[in-house]
Amino acid sequence: MNAPLLVFFVLATMAVLGALNLILQRHPIHSALSLIVVMVALAGLYLLMGAEFVAAVQIIVYGGAIMVLFVFVIMLLNAGVEEHTNASKLAGIAGVPLAVALMGFLAAAVARSTDTVQAAAQTGAVAPTKALANLLFQGFVYPFELTSFLILVAILGAIVLAQREKA
Amino acid sequence: MVPTHYYLILSAVLFGLGVVAFVFKRNIITIFMSIELMLNAVNLAFVAFSQALNKLDGQVFVLFVIVVAAAEAAVGLGIIILIARNRQSLNVERVDLLKL
Numbered sequence: 372m373n374a375p376l377l378v379f380f381v382l383a384t385m386a387v388l389g390a391l392n393l394i395l396q397r398h399p400i401h402s403a404l405s406l407i408v409v410m411v412a413l414a415g416l417y418l419l420m421g422a423e424f425v426a427a428v429q430i431i432v433y434g435g436a437i438m439v440l441f442v443f444v445i446m447l448l449n450a451g452v453e454e455h456t457n458a459s460k461l462a463g464i465a466g467v468p469l470a471v472a473l474m475g476f477l478a479a480a481v482a483r484s485t486d487t488v489q490a491a492a493q494t495g496a497v498a499p500t501k502a503l504a505n506l507l508f509q510g511f512v513y514p515f516e517l518t519s520f521l522i523l524v525a526i527l528g529a530i531v532l533a534q535r536e537k538a
Numbered sequence: 539m540v541p542t543h544y545y546l547i548l549s550a551v552l553f554g555l556g557v558v559a560f561v562f563k564r565n566i567i568t569i570f571m572s573i574e575l576m577l578n579a580v581n582l583a584f585v586a587f588s589q590a591l592n593k594l595d596g597q598v599f600v601l602f603v604i605v606v607a608a609a610e611a612a613v614g615l616g617i618i619i620l621i622a623r624n625r626q627s628l629n630v631e632r633v634d635l636l637k638l
Contacts, residue, residue: 379540383548390555390575399567399628406571409552413578416548419540420589425597429581432604437574437611444615445567448622453565454629466561474554481546481583506594507601518605525609532616 378419385412397452399445403438410434424500545586552579566621566628570614577607 389408396402410433417426507515556579559572581600588596618628625632 373539375540379544383544386548387551387555390552390559393568393571393575394555394559394562399565399571402563402565402568402571406575409575410578413582416545416582417585420545420585422585422588422597422600425581425585425600428601428604432608433574433578437608440611440615441567441571444618448567448619448628450565450567450628453563453568462561467558470554470558470561473557474551477550477553478547481550482543503594503597507598510595511598511602514602518602521609522605525612529612529616532613532620 375419379416382412382415382419385409386416399450399453400442403441403445406441407434407438410438424503542586542590546583549579549583549586552576552582564629564631566618566630566633569630570611570618574607574611577603 386409389405389412392405393402393409396405410429414426414429414434417423417429553576556572556576559575560569563569563572581603584596584600584603586596588594588600621633622628
């Protein structure tokens with residue numbers, strides 16, 4: 372087994388175990404920490420694929436900013452262990468086979484469709500961050516500018532939602 | 539060199555686990571985290587296709603998805619704080635205003 376494949380399997384196992392732990396843990400703070408493990412493993416996979424900038428953004432924005440926001444809200448609301456009712460057990464009985472079926476169909480469809488991808492793939496070095504920047508600020512400059520409006524609206528929405536009503 | 543379909547199958551598995559978490563969990567914060575897990579699985583598929591086709595468009599889309607996820611987290615957590623303040627609970631089964 373060659374080294375990239377070994378690294379892939381280690382990181383993939385980390386990601387899947389982290390995702391499973393997210394489901395199995397009852398306390399939201401443990402789920403949040405498991406999700407951070409998944410995100411770090413995915414950043415490693417991006418590095419393996421030669422997408423260095425995406426890996427850095429994954430660590431900084433996802434692992435850093437978004438997950439800190441989650442942990443902050445969990446601490447702020449003093450979230451405890453989640454409670455289960457009969458309805459949620461019923462959802463588990465019905466949901467698990469359906470979710471496993473979805474996973475199987477997705478994986479099968481993906482595994483079958485990759486023949487065309489392999490045929491279209493070219494050999495060659497993966498383009499570095501500079502090429503990504505050129506593409507982002509030339510080809511995708513209009514959508515990129517639009518995302519700034521999206522973030523502005525999100526900031527306004529968060530402020531409006533979180534402020535206390537005037538007495 | 540890792541074959542592309544390995545990444546895609548891992549992406550499908552992570553997405554499926556995100557769906558399971560979405561169905562299973564009763565805590566609204568954990569449900570929100572499972573949405574983030576599904577977005578991450580989609581990002582992995584984007585980067586895998588970007589590498590397989592030797593084009594960078596997929597990586598640009600990942601950046602846009604991350605921006606949308608950050609905006610979603612800001613608004614969503616605001617809504618969660620509001621729900622927790624009004625209902626004194628984070629259980630989604632207590633949020634049943636639209637139920638008959």
